[in-house]
C-alpha cells in the first residue's frame with residue numbers, strides 16, 4: 098500500500114507538494130543554467146588563479162563545508178592552508194572569495210565600502226518569503242542574524258537609520274543602563290546561589306543556558322523595557338522560543354537560501370508568500386511562524402510604549418520618571434523629529450529595530466559570556482578567576498556607592514584583568530566568525546599574499562609576506578569576510594596568535610599590521626559603516642554580568658566533553674559517547690558552580 102503523504106494535516110497537500118517539488122526542481126535547473134551562461138559570457142575572472150580547496154561537489158561547491166555545524170575547522174583551515182584570500186566554490190562552480198587578509202579587509206570595509214553590500218541574498222530571500230510589509234520587517238531581523246542589518250536597505254536609508262540609532266548607544270545613555278544590567282545579573286546570581294545551596298555549596302549547572310537567559314533578560318529590559326524571562330521561574334514566552342530557534346533553523350536552511358536571489362525574481366510578493374506558505378518543508382514553515390510571532394510581539398510592545406509615553410506626558414511633570422530603555426528613547430526622539438519635520442523612523446522601521454536589536458544582542462553576548470566562563474573554568478586558567486576577583490575587591494574599596502557592592506560605569510572601565518580576559522576571548526573566539534558581502538561593481542582588491550606553506554596540517558601555518566598583489570573581482574561575486582581568520586593571523590597577533598593569552602592585552606602589541614575593526618584592532622564587531630552599533634553596550638553588559646558572577650562564584654569544569662558549533666553564531670554542546678561507539682550531542686555547557 099502506498100504511504101500517505103501528510104502536510105500540516107491538509108488533505109489537499111500531496112498534489113501541491115508534488116507540484117512544488119517539480120517547480121523547485123525546475124527553478125534549480127534554471128538557476129544552474131543561468132549561472133553557467135553568465136560564466137560563459139563573463140570575461141575570465143582572476144579569482145580562478147587564487148589558491149583554494151577543491152569543491153566537494155559540482156552542485157554545492159564548498160557550501161556544505163562552510164555552512165556546517167562542525168565547519169569551524171574547515172573555516173580555520175582555509176586561512177591556515179591557503180592564506181588570506183582564498184577561492185571557494187558556491188553552487189554550480191560559482192567562484193567566491195574567503196578573505197582574512199588585512200589589506201583586503203581594509204579595502205572592503207573602509208576604502209571602498211560602496212563597491213560592496215550585504216549579500217543581496219538576504220534582501221531577495223525576504224522578498225521571496227513574505228508579503229511586502231512582512232518581508233521588510235523579516236528582512237531586517239534576518240540581516241542581523243546572518244550578516245549586518247540595522248535596516249533592510251543599503252545606501253542612504255541605512256545611513257539615515259544608523260544616524261538615528263547610533264546616539265542611543267553612546268556613553269551618556271549607557272551609563273543610565275548600568276543599574277538595569279546589574280539587576281538582571283544579581284537576580285541570576287541569587288538564583289544560582291540558591292541552586293548551589295540545595296546541594297551544599299556547589300552544583301553542576303548548564304551555564305550556556307543561563308548565559309542565554311540572562312542575556313535575553315538584560316537586552317529585553319535595556320532595549321525594550323520588557324521582561325522576557327524573570328530568571329527565577331521557568332519561562333515560556335513564545336518570543337523567547339522563537340528567537341532561540343530562529344538562528345539554528347535559518348542556518349539549517351543556509352544552502353537552500355543560496356537560491357533566494359534567483360527565486361526572489363519570480364512573480365509578485367503575494368505569489369512568493371503563497372509559495373512559501375505551501376512549501377512542504379518544516380524548517381521553512383517554522384521560520385515563517387517565528388517571524389510572525391516576533392513581528393506581532395514588537396507591534397504590541399510599541400503600542401504599549403506609546404500608551405506609556407502618553408501617560409508620562411499627562412502625568413504631573415514626569416513624576417514617575419521617563420523610561421530609559423533604548424526604544425523609549427528612540428521613540429521620544431522620533432516624536433520630536435516628527436514635530437520638527439526632521440528625519441524619523443516609520444512604525445515599521447521602529448518594530449524592525451526592536452527585533453534587530455534583540456537578535457543582534459542576545460545570542461552574540463550569550464555566546465561570548467559562555468566562552469569566557471568556559472575558558473576561566475579550565476584548570477590551567479583558573480588563576481585568572483582569582484585575579485579578577487581580587488581586582489574587583491580592590492576596586493570596590495574605592496567605590497562610594499550606596500550599597501558598596503556595585504562598581505559604577507567608570508570603575509568598570511578600570512578592571513584590566515577582566516578587560517584582558519574579555520578582549521582575548523572575543524579575539525580568539527569571535528561569536529560571529531564570518532560575515533558575507535556581495536560585490537556591487539567590479540573592483541580591484543589588494544592583498545598581501547601570505548600563502549606560502551600550503552600546509553595541510555591545520556594550525557601549523559607559516560605565514561610569509563610575499564608583497565602586495567591585487568585581484569580583479571567581478572560584480573556579483575560573493576565574499577566571506579573571515580572574522581575568525583583575521584583575528585588569528587600571526588602577522589597581526591604574533592606567533593602565539595592561536596593561543597588564549599589574556600596577558601597579551603597587558604603588554605604592547607607585537608605588530609603594526611592594522612585590521613579595520615572598530616574595537617581594539619580585532620574584527621569581532623567588524624568595522625566601518627556596518628560595524629556593530631551595540632559593541633559598547635555589549636562590553637558593558639558582559640563586564641557587569643562577569644563581575645557579579647565571578648565575585649560570588651568559582652567555576653570549574655566537569656568531566657563532560659564540550660564542543661563548539663557553528664550556526665552563524667557559535668554555541669556549545671555536550672558530546673556523549675553511547676555504546677557501540679555512537680556519539681550524540683545535546684545543547685549545553687555544564688560547569689561546576691561553587692558559591693563563595
Ligand code: HEM
Nearest residue numbers: 244245246247457458461462465529532623629630631635
Ligand atoms: C559580543 C557581542 C556582539 C558581537 C560579537 C557582535 C558582532 C556584530 C557583527 C560582527 C556585526 C556585523 C554583522 C555584519 O555586518 O554582517 C554586528 C552588527 C550589528 N550589531 Fe552586534 N554584536 C554583538 C552585540 C551586539 C549588541 C549588544 C547589539 C545591540 C544592543 C548589537 C547590535 C548590532 C546591530 C544593530 C548591527 C547591525 C549594524 C548595521 O548594519 O548598521 N550587537 N554585530
